[in-house]
Amino acid sequence: NMTDSSLLNTELELEQQEELYQQLLLQTMGKLQTESSDSKSIRPQPGMCVKTFTEPGKEKVFINICQSSSVPPPPELSREELVDLLQSEDPSGYRVPMSLGEPHTEVDNSSQSCTAYDVVINQDFFQKCQEDALFQQFVILVSAEGLENKYKLELSRDWKVLKNRKFLGSVSEQNIRTKSRPTIQVLQPQYINSCDFRPKFRLLVEPPTGHPENLVAEIHLPGVPSSRSLLLDVGEDRLVLTARPSLFHLDVFHPFLVDQDNTAAQFNNQTQILTVTMPVVSS
Incomplete structure (x- = not known):
C-alpha cells in the first residue's frame, strides 16, 4: 500500500508540474502578445555619433545615440549616485530605457565600409x-553593453565622440516601447523577508x-x-508569480536575459518551494 500511495503521489506531482509548465508557457505567450501593442513607430532626432571598433577584429563601428521624447526617462539619478554606481561591483542595477536598432552598413570619411547602430534614449x-x-560616458557605456548583449558583439571601450557629426547615415524610424520597465532589482543570493504578501x-x-x-529562482x-494555485509568467528579464x-x-526584474521557451518550473509539495530554472542567454 505504501508503494501504491508513493506512485500515486509521484504521478500527481508530475501532472501538477506539467500543468504548471503549461501555464508558464501560456502566460509567456500572452505577455509577448501584450508587449507587441505597447510599441509605436517614431523618427528620433540625431544626438551624437560615437566611433569604436569590434574586438578582436578591429572593424569600425559607429553608434548613433539619438534622442526622442517618446522614450521613457530613466529613474532620477544624481551625479553622486552615478559615481557610487560606477564604483559598485554591479552597476547593472540602474537601467536606461533605450531602443536598439538593427545594424546598417554605411561609408565613413575614408570611403570605407563600416557598420552603424542607432540607439534612442529619452x-x-x-x-x-x-x-x-x-x-555622457555612462550612456555610451550602457549603449555599447546593450548592443553587445543583443548582437553578440565585443566592442572596444576606447571610443571617441565625433565633434562634427551627430549621425552617420540617415535617420530611420524605429519601433519603441511606450511603457517603461521598472529599474532592475539587484538581488543578493539570500532570502528576503516577505511583506505585503511578497x-x-x-x-x-x-x-x-x-x-x-x-x-x-x-x-x-x-x-x-x-x-x-500558481500562475507563473517568465519574461526575458522578469519573473511574475501569483498564488x-x-x-x-x-x-x-533581474539583470539577465533568459530563454523563456526552455524555462522549467517545479513545485515541491513537501517543502512548498517553487523552483524556476531559467537558461541565461546573456547578462
Whole structure:
C-alpha cells in the first residue's frame, strides 16, 4: 500500500508540474502578445555619433545615440549616485530605457565600409548627458553593453565622440516601447523577508563563478496546496508569480536575459518551494 500511495503521489506531482509548465508557457505567450501593442513607430532626432571598433577584429563601428521624447526617462539619478554606481561591483542595477536598432552598413570619411547602430534614449536625459561628461560616458557605456548583449558583439571601450557629426547615415524610424520597465532589482543570493504578501525568495546563478548558464529562482510559498494555485509568467528579464487566491504576489526584474521557451518550473509539495530554472542567454 505504501508503494501504491508513493506512485500515486509521484504521478500527481508530475501532472501538477506539467500543468504548471503549461501555464508558464501560456502566460509567456500572452505577455509577448501584450508587449507587441505597447510599441509605436517614431523618427528620433540625431544626438551624437560615437566611433569604436569590434574586438578582436578591429572593424569600425559607429553608434548613433539619438534622442526622442517618446522614450521613457530613466529613474532620477544624481551625479553622486552615478559615481557610487560606477564604483559598485554591479552597476547593472540602474537601467536606461533605450531602443536598439538593427545594424546598417554605411561609408565613413575614408570611403570605407563600416557598420552603424542607432540607439534612442529619452530627450531630456540626452540633454543631461550633453551637460555632464560623466553622464555622457555612462550612456555610451550602457549603449555599447546593450548592443553587445543583443548582437553578440565585443566592442572596444576606447571610443571617441565625433565633434562634427551627430549621425552617420540617415535617420530611420524605429519601433519603441511606450511603457517603461521598472529599474532592475539587484538581488543578493539570500532570502528576503516577505511583506505585503511578497513571498520569501532568492535568485541564484549557476555556476556561481564564470559565465552564467542558469538563473534559478527558489520561492517559498507556505500554505500553497499545489501548483494548481500558481500562475507563473517568465519574461526575458522578469519573473511574475501569483498564488491564488491572493496568497502571494511576486514581480521581480533581474539583470539577465533568459530563454523563456526552455524555462522549467517545479513545485515541491513537501517543502512548498517553487523552483524556476531559467537558461541565461546573456547578462
